[in-house]
Amino acid sequence: MFGVTFSAFGTFLHEVATSIGKFEVRAQKESIFTMGFLNMFWAFLFFLILMFLRNSFIFSLASLPTFTARVFLEILQTHSSLIAVSRADRTTFSFVNIITIPFLLLVDNILGYKIGSLQLLGMGIIFVALLFLFLKHGLKKEGLGFVLFSSINAVATISLFKYNITYFNSVEAEQSLIIAILLFYLLMCAKFFAKENPMQFFKKPLFFLQSATSGAGSVAMSFAYVFAPASIIVTAKRSFTIFWSILSGSIYFHEKHTALKFAAMIFLILGVILLI
Numbered sequence: 001m002f003g004v005t006f007s008a009f010g011t012f013l014h015e016v017a018t019s020i021g022k023f024e025v026r027a028q029k030e031s032i033f034t035m036g037f038l039n040m041f042w043a044f045l046f047f048l049i050l051m052f053l054r055n056s057f058i059f060s061l062a063s064l065p066t067f068t069a070r071v072f073l074e075i076l077q078t079h080s081s082l083i084a085v086s087r088a089d090r091t092t093f094s095f096v097n098i099i100t101i102p103f104l105l106l107v108d109n110i111l112g113y114k115i116g117s118l119q120l121l122g123m124g125i126i127f128v129a130l131l132f133l134f135l136k137h138g139l140k141k142e143g144l145g146f147v148l149f150s151s152i153n154a155v156a157t158i159s160l161f162k163y164n165i166t167y168f169n170s171v172e173a174e175q176s177l178i179i180a181i182l183l184f185y186l187l188m189c190a191k192f193f194a195k196e197n198p199m200q201f202f203k204k205p206l207f208f209l210q211s212a213t214s215g216a217g218s219v220a221m222s223f224a225y226v227f228a229p230a231s232i233i234v235t236a237k238r239s240f241t242i243f244w245s246i247l248s249g250s251i252y253f254h255e256k257h258t259a260l261k262f263a264a265m266i267f268l269i270l271g272v273i274l275l276i
Helices: 002-026 032-054 061-087 090-110 117-135 144-167 171-192 198-203 205-227 230-251 258-275
Strands: none
Touching: 002 032, 002 061, 002 090, 002 205, 002 230, 032 061, 032 171, 032 198, 032 205, 061 144, 061 171, 090 117, 090 144, 090 230, 090 258, 117 258, 144 171, 171 198, 198 205, 205 230, 230 258
């Protein structure tokens, strides 16, 4: 119960941060690079504090080939995701992101894990629900290419992350180094392309709220895994993400076809449950 509650709270905070960022980018008050920097900043501090408290910085030089590959893919992932968030509807982003799960399952199958009949059924339900939304024009095509790329590329980044922390590095070391590199990349892009200094945005209450809610959401999701099995948390996270995005899309961004999206959400959640 506590795990699901933390998941609901964490995804809600992430939706608040993302919605603020999306709205401000559209209003041209911040660039996508500053939005990404603000949303990652507190997560980086959290991993640094955790690493300091647990004395858990473990990084193996043997991981450099896969770590370097992950750095390159994570930069692509961050850049494409920020464009996707700024251009695509909130519901389009959250619905299409679901396809990461069945593709991850296919990768696991290649690596030797058996896919059962219920999991195949779950995959089928997810793809049919998404196809239904597209045919009924429940999802807009604007930014869809970037959403699809980020959803499929996430399979590679997650797989490399799992590989590195299984055989080489601690979670804190792996994540703190990756986020540090991404923060530097976003800082340079913001300065040279958007002529912004993301650190100056912390002085403005709305942008501080955007950054703080994103960081708090990351912390809440981290604690969620303490109180429930990972499969339950992943299911809850995906489900609540879709739910909050439908609400924010309808109320904040005036997206249409809300009833249709809620109906599709039920089938997508069923598909995710069967997968996990």
